[in-house]
Amino acid sequence: MTPSSFLPEFEPGTVWLVGAGPGDPGLLTLTAVHALGWADVILHDALIDPRILTYARPDAILENAGKRGHRPSPKQSEISDLLVAHAQAGRRVLRLKGGDPFVFGRGYEEGLALAAAGIRFRVVPGVSSGLATLALHGVPATSRDSNHAVILATGHLAEDKSLDWAALAKTGQPIVLYMAVANLAPITAALQAGGLAAETPVIAVHAATTGAEQAVAATLAELPHLAAAGRIRSPAVIAIGAIAPLRAAIAPHLAEPILDVAS
Ligand SMILES: C[S@@+](CC[C@H](N)C(=O)[O-])C[C@H]1O[C@@H](n2cnc3c(N)ncnc32)[C@H](O)[C@@H]1O
The missing domain is CATH 3.30.950.10 (Tetrapyrrole methylase, C-terminal domain)
Structure with missing residues (x-):
């Protein structure tokens, strides 16, 4: 038995809404690190500490779903649409949010959009x-x-x-x-x-x-x-x-x- 055998499989075509904690990578959960190592696409909030993204697969697509330069932040519906589109393309989609995704994180709203689109997803709690x-x-x-x-x-x-x-x-x-x-x-x-x-x-x-x-x-x-x-x-x-x-x-x-x- 290896430590990773306790962790769920990140299946293609699914979305994981993952909490990244407050910044220190030492506060990531094991499941969050596991997800970072498997994800094909990572849509992350602007506040995500860059140290955390170093756990991503080198060939993963990283998209900042927060403020980008001087451009306005994407609307919540645009982020949800992106999650759905990536999942429908058969990718393992990691939505990475600061802290816990269900504490002032709009994780529930994204879950509702995924449910409406028939996409299977998992919520990975983070340290708020x-x-x-x-x-x-x-x-x-x-x-x-x-x-x-x-x-x-x-x-x-x-x-x-x-x-x-x-x-x-x-x-x-x-x-x-x-x-x-x-x-x-x-x-x-x-x-x-x-x-x-x-x-x-x-x-x-x-x-x-x-x-x-x-x-x-x-x-x-x-x-x-x-x-x-x-x-x-x-x-x-x-x-x-x-x-x-x-x-x-x-x-x-x-x-x-x-x-x-x-x-
Ligand atoms: C959109 S809320 C997201 C909260 C997040 N889901 C959580 O559980 O921590 C953003 C707010 O979380 C707090 N926050 C997030 N990271 C922080 C940090 N590293 N230090 C202090 N406050 C932080 C601040 O109040 C910030 O305005």
Whole structure:
């Protein structure tokens, strides 16, 4: 028995929606590495760390499904159509997405399109950036003494009022924000209106596990100012609440970068 005998066969004419984790190739799953080694075509998001693509077959077709130069991003329907067309041509198609494909990744939408076209596909979970980033910085997503729930939220649609931020604040549970850097002013105002104190601790991590990683520990009220000053940049994971300061007790023993503490 070899390690690869535990892994499923990547059959021609199928699509695998694969999570690539936050960037560090060490956080890829075995199934993701296996898929990279078999795929005929890889359609990857713009944020995929280039180190991960080195696991691709040398003759694989690599297509960036994110922003390309100054051209606009392809529409979701165009990406789905491409997946279907490659699969119908009999290729092994790998759709590679950052983090986990089903966490703010539009993986489900692509699955729906594949199902509608009668294409068989597999979903390969990945390590979601929100949870990976916290763990790497010594912040538990949950601990027995701090919280029994954690909220993952997108800040992308903050301005269209699609999410009731005040209601989230009232739960008293920590909130882990994705895609929120551009909307920190309205989000933090809504959370404070919902009852979160201005001094609520936060940690923000930009480009976690890549060479460009930057982390800041601060308070809720400081977040918009830090973003305006360029000290929190996208992509970032931002954790708000009682879990954020828990890192202090174990941080001296971690091999992770020391946090910049906002004044
Ligand atoms: C379109 S969402 C995709 C989330 C992804 N499916 C996941 O599970 O991590 C993109 C957002 O994920 C977060 N993100 C992804 N990779 C990151 C990283 N290496 N460091 C910090 N944030 C990251 C940022 O909030 C970014 O705006």
